[in-house]
Amino acid sequence: MRLVGPDGKQIGVVRLSEAMDLAEEKGLDLVEIVPQAKPPVCKVIDFSKYRYEQLKKDKDARKKQHIVVVKKIRFSSNIDDHDFQTKVDTARRFLEEGNRVKLTLLMRGRMIARREMAEKVLLRAAEALTDIAKTEGPPSMEGATNMSLVLVKKTTK
Numbered sequence: 001m002r003l004v005g006p007d008g009k010q011i012g013v014v015r016l017s018e019a020m021d022l023a024e025e026k027g028l029d030l031v032e033i034v035p036q037a038k039p040p041v042c043k044v045i046d047f048s049k050y051r052y053e054q055l056k057k058d059k060d061a062r063k064k065q066h067i068v069v070v071k072k073i074r075f076s077s078n079i080d081d082h083d084f085q086t087k088v089d090t091a092r093r094f095l096e097e098g099n100r101v102k103l104t105l106l107m108r109g110r111m112i113a114r115r116e117m118a119e120k121v122l123l124r125a126a127e128a129l130t131d132i133a134k135t136e137g138p139p140s141m142e143g144a145t146n147m148s149l150v151l152v153k154k155t156t157k
Contacts, residue, residue, distance in 0.1 A: 001013065001019060001040050031043050031045055069099045070150075072102045073094075074104050075105045087125070088128045091151065095151065100151065100152050100153075103126070103148065104148045112144065119147065122148075133153055137149075
């Protein structure tokens with residue numbers, strides 16, 4: 001195995017028994033750092049300190065990750081202009097916050113046969129948000145009565 005000393009300097013390739021003796025002599029632990037390497041890399045360190053540092057790194061990584069949230073907004077096929085604008089403004093606010101927005105339209109009764117009207121409403125909403133968002137594909141059917149369209153904030157370069 002390849003051995004790294006407690007000070008971080010490489011000792012070289014040694015047998016397991018020699019590495020164990022060195023760790024015991026220093027009063028520290030022998031920890032396998034990279035098991036998939038050929039030969040495996042081990043380090044003579046205080047294991048509790050090593051575990052503490054690993055937990056700290058994991059905690060920092062969790063803090064920095066961004067969770068993507070999908071906000072849903074429901075439209076109807078015969079929506080009035082003011083209601084439409086209110087929903088578009090809400091979608092704009094969600095997009096500016098960094099969320100994805102899923103626009104859904106529930107079709108009832110005769111509207112199921114007139115899918116092009118539903119698609120028209122969703123595309124009109126997407127068109128109103130083209131300055132800030134892009135679509136993740138064309139409007140799609142979810143089941144027999146729902147049509148949806150997902151919007152994502154445009155990346156600025």
